[in-house]
Amino acid sequence: MTAIVARQPSRVWRWTKIAVRGLLAWTLLAIFGIGGLTLVRLIDAPVSSTERSVEGGDxxxxxxxxxxxxxxxxxxxxxxxxxxxxxxxxxxxxxxxxxxxxxxxxxxxxxxxxxxxxxxxxxxxxxxxxxxHPYGFLGALGAIVIGAAGAVATKLGWLRVLSWFAFLPDPHVRPPDGPGVPVRVRVPVVADAASRRAAGPGAVVVMVGGLAMIAASVTMSVAMRGLGDVGGFGRFFAYVFAPIGLVVLALVPYAHRRLVSPEVTEVIIAEDGIWQPVDEHMPLVIPWTVVDRLVLDEYVLGSQVACHLTLSGGGREFRLLSGFRTRSPYGFLLSPVLPSDEARRLAEAFERYRPGRVRWPAREVRRGGFGIVRVVKRTIIRWKARR
Structure with missing residues (x-):
C-alpha cells in the first residue's frame, strides 16, 4: 500500500490557476454578453430582407x-x-x-x-x-440564461464569482493549518432518507435542462435560416447552447451526488481521532485505534472527491453519526462530493497524525508515470482494485 501525501500546490501553480480562472471568467462573460446583445437584435429580425413586395404595409x-x-x-x-x-x-x-x-x-x-x-x-x-417577424420567442431564452447564471452564481457565492473577475484567490479556500493545531474540514454529508429520495427527481430536472439547451440550439438554427450574414453569426451563438447542454448532461451524475449531500458539516482531525460534530454536546470521537485508512476516490468531472473511511473490525456504526453511516466499497462514506481543496486538507491531516493511512489512487497513478488521460486512469484503477 502506497501512502500519498497531498502536497500544497506551489506558488507558481496557485497564481497560474488564479490567472487562468480569471481569464475564463472574463471570456465567459464576453461570450454571454455578446450573445445576449445579438439575441436582443435577432428577436426583432425580419424573416427576410430580400423580399421586395409593397403589399401588406401601411x-x-x-x-x-x-x-x-x-x-x-x-x-x-x-x-x-x-x-x-x-x-x-x-x-x-x-x-x-x-x-x-x-x-x-x-x-x-x-x-x-x-x-x-x-x-x-x-x-x-x-x-x-x-x-x-417570427423570432420574438427567442426572448424566453435570454430569461432562461440569465436565471441559470444567477442561480449558479448564487450557489457558488457572489464573493467567489467576483474574486474570479478580480484575479483574486478563491475566498472559500482556507490557508494551511499551523503545526499542532487540529484541522477543521468542511464535509458535505449524506442526507436523510427523504432528501436521498428527492435527489433522483432533482437529477432528472438537471437532465431536462440540458436537453432543453440542446433543443434551443436546434430551434435557433432552424429559425435563423435565410438571414444571410446575420443568420450565419446568429447560428454561431445558437451553437453555443448545444455544448452548454452537453456539459449540463455530463454533470447530471455530479448533480445527483450533490443533491444526495446538500448539507455541509465540519469534522475536526485531532491527536485523539476524528471529531464528529454534535449540536450542544461534546463531539463523538472516532479514535485512531479503529481507523484503518482513508480512501480518496477522485471523480473525472467537477474536481470532486469521494472520501471513504475504513474502520477495523468490519464496522463500528455506533461510533458514527447518521450522516457518516452510508456503506461503501471501502467501508463507510465520509462524503461523496468533497471539494478537492478540502480533500487535500483532510489527507494532510491524516498524514500528520497517522502517516501511511491515506490512499488516493488517482495521485498514485500520476506519480507512477503512466501519463494517461484521467478517464482511462480511473478505469485502470477500478480494474486493478477488483483483482
Missing part, C-alpha cells in the same frame, strides 16, 4: 438616397455579433406625402432603392419591413 418605403443613409455594422458592434444594415428610409404615405425616418436593423438595405420599394409599417415608434 406605407411604401425605400432606402434614402443621401450620403450615409445606410451603414453596415459588423462583425462586432453595439448590437452584438453579425453583419447587418441600418438605413434611413424614404417613406411615402397613401395620401402622397412623404418623410424620412430611421428603420431597424436589416429592415431596409441599399438594395431597397427607389426602383425597388417595399411595404413598411410602424411598430412601437420603429419602422419595419412588411414581412413576418
Amino acid at each position: 406605407v411604401v418605403a425605400h432606402a434614402a438616397d443621401f450620403p450615409g443613409a445606410c451603414h453596415r455594422y459588423g462583425p462586432l458592434s453595439y448590437r452584438g455579433a453579425g453583419y447587418y444594415w441600418e438605413c434611413y428610409g424614404g417613406i411615402v404615405r397613401p395620401d402622397g406625402t412623404g418623410t424620412t425616418d430611421k428603420f431597424g436593423p436589416d429592415e431596409l438595405t441599399p438594395a431597397d432603392d427607389l426602383a425597388h420599394p417595399v411595404g413598411a409599417f410602424k411598430d412601437h415608434k420603429i419602422w419595419r419591413r412588411a414581412v413576418d
Whole structure:
C-alpha cells in the first residue's frame, strides 16, 4: 500500500490557476454578453430582407438616397455579433406625402432603392419591413440564461464569482493549518432518507435542462435560416447552447451526488481521532485505534472527491453519526462530493497524525508515470482494485 501525501500546490501553480480562472471568467462573460446583445437584435429580425413586395404595409418605403443613409455594422458592434444594415428610409404615405425616418436593423438595405420599394409599417415608434417577424420567442431564452447564471452564481457565492473577475484567490479556500493545531474540514454529508429520495427527481430536472439547451440550439438554427450574414453569426451563438447542454448532461451524475449531500458539516482531525460534530454536546470521537485508512476516490468531472473511511473490525456504526453511516466499497462514506481543496486538507491531516493511512489512487497513478488521460486512469484503477 502506497501512502500519498497531498502536497500544497506551489506558488507558481496557485497564481497560474488564479490567472487562468480569471481569464475564463472574463471570456465567459464576453461570450454571454455578446450573445445576449445579438439575441436582443435577432428577436426583432425580419424573416427576410430580400423580399421586395409593397403589399401588406401601411406605407411604401425605400432606402434614402443621401450620403450615409445606410451603414453596415459588423462583425462586432453595439448590437452584438453579425453583419447587418441600418438605413434611413424614404417613406411615402397613401395620401402622397412623404418623410424620412430611421428603420431597424436589416429592415431596409441599399438594395431597397427607389426602383425597388417595399411595404413598411410602424411598430412601437420603429419602422419595419412588411414581412413576418417570427423570432420574438427567442426572448424566453435570454430569461432562461440569465436565471441559470444567477442561480449558479448564487450557489457558488457572489464573493467567489467576483474574486474570479478580480484575479483574486478563491475566498472559500482556507490557508494551511499551523503545526499542532487540529484541522477543521468542511464535509458535505449524506442526507436523510427523504432528501436521498428527492435527489433522483432533482437529477432528472438537471437532465431536462440540458436537453432543453440542446433543443434551443436546434430551434435557433432552424429559425435563423435565410438571414444571410446575420443568420450565419446568429447560428454561431445558437451553437453555443448545444455544448452548454452537453456539459449540463455530463454533470447530471455530479448533480445527483450533490443533491444526495446538500448539507455541509465540519469534522475536526485531532491527536485523539476524528471529531464528529454534535449540536450542544461534546463531539463523538472516532479514535485512531479503529481507523484503518482513508480512501480518496477522485471523480473525472467537477474536481470532486469521494472520501471513504475504513474502520477495523468490519464496522463500528455506533461510533458514527447518521450522516457518516452510508456503506461503501471501502467501508463507510465520509462524503461523496468533497471539494478537492478540502480533500487535500483532510489527507494532510491524516498524514500528520497517522502517516501511511491515506490512499488516493488517482495521485498514485500520476506519480507512477503512466501519463494517461484521467478517464482511462480511473478505469485502470477500478480494474486493478477488483483483482
